[in-house]
Amino acid sequence: MAHEGITSIQNPQIKRLHQLLDRKGREAQGRFLVEGAHLVEEALKSAEVLTILYDNERDMDAACRRALENHPQGVQVIAASSAVLAKLSETKSPQGIVAEVKKSQADWSEWMKEKTAAQKDMLLLLLDEIQDPGNLGTILRTAEAAGVDGVVLGKGSVDLYNGKVMRSTMGSLFRLPVFTRSLSEVADEWKALGGHLLVSTLHEKSVSYDQVGYEQKTAIVIGNEGRGVSATMIERADHLVHIPIYGQAESLNAAVAAGVFVYEAQRKRKDRLS
Template sequence: MAQEGITSVQNPLVKRLHQLLERKGREAQGRFLIEGAHLVEEALKSGAEVTTILYDAERDMDAALRRELGNHAREVQVVAASDAVLAKLSETKSPQGIVAEVKRAERSWAEWMQEREATGDGKLLLLLDEIQDPGNLGTILRTAEAAGVDAVVLGKGCVDLYNGKVVRATMGALFRLPVFSRPLPEVADEWKERGGRLLVSTLHEKSISYDAADYAQQTAIVIGNEGRGVSRAMVDRADQLVHIPIYGRAESLNAAVAAGIFVYEAKKKLKDRLS
């Protein structure tokens, strides 16, 4: 665990890490930045490949984080940095005094599906159709992990999974929950071929209330774009169209709130079926 100090924003390492604040840089390097002691600690605990940590030399490092770092199996470059350097690498108004570089985890969808089929696991999927708000996506992932969703699939048009606001909103769920980026129609077709059911959230004349839906043992729930809803291609593939009743005067629910209601209802029904 090498120790060194950086005070200049012109340092080559700082320049390279600064590129990770943009999607283009993240995709080119296959890495992303996380900020804050909690997120860095969660990344280490979850076994994510943390390669570099920069911390405020004047504040020192959080004690719990330092202990977790000491238990980490991989070599991590630890860098004491100035306020100016940390501000250069921060997206928040009040930098938290620590940032870390993490390698993106490349999971194979095909392997995951094969493993689930072999073990009989993987009974609840969440498919996201053009979710574009970073806060919504991060909150959905955090909620999905809490509800015991087996995996989340991001369709074309979704906000970048490694966007800083998304990562912060997950509160660490990103490091534990399998998340894939795949064409949703292909995923839906494969899921149905393997005996799964597809429930699509939409306000449609044929849709039924979410609590009346049939959550079979293998269920995939589709949540659509914040403004346009679910694409026609996914509606056409649905085994059941479902909605959440609106009892007040609001026109609709926030996408993250709707996703939470659906996945908890699905989990409840699945548990009742198995009990």
């Protein structure tokens, strides 16, 4: 099957796609880029892919080709020069395939309504101004692995569609419900639904993470890497919790802490049901 070819970085479409490497461009167009065979394959399986560009000196990755054949929407496929792919890459060694993907249009209110009607137990992760893209991507990947129902990214956090975030998720973003919202509003809504709010903090009144329950509707709040959780979230907490430090380090990495909390939550839930 013949594909359209583009070899010039001055091509208008390439200039438009290049804008998606910047947050303003992503927000203006409502689209983002993913790079590499694995992420492109995952996007084809679970998201709305608009365009694929692959290196015209290589064949398209076989797994991506199979996923493309099963993708429900029409996708523009472009055989591009290595110079074009380098223009659209954020990595030192371009991986030979890039996809333009439409941002998720999931509605928070509708999702919450359907989720709370369908199940009594829920586990959410609320992220309070997470700044490091690698941390955010790792948290999302861990949250999916641990069976977290959804993640809320507080305003002021790193862009969800940042390239490094995308690479760190290893495709989890395409399957895990993630919303960007005001955390204080989400917390108030959550508590009005009977949910509990556990806030991770080294506050003097906090207790060890394994001394609280995680039953029914529980939301765990993870704070900014430097400042921790905001005062407004601490004020709304049902429990202040921390992970004990036994060595000389002052604190744990945010992604590691999130992993400890969500797996403890699932352990407690399994123990309660057994």
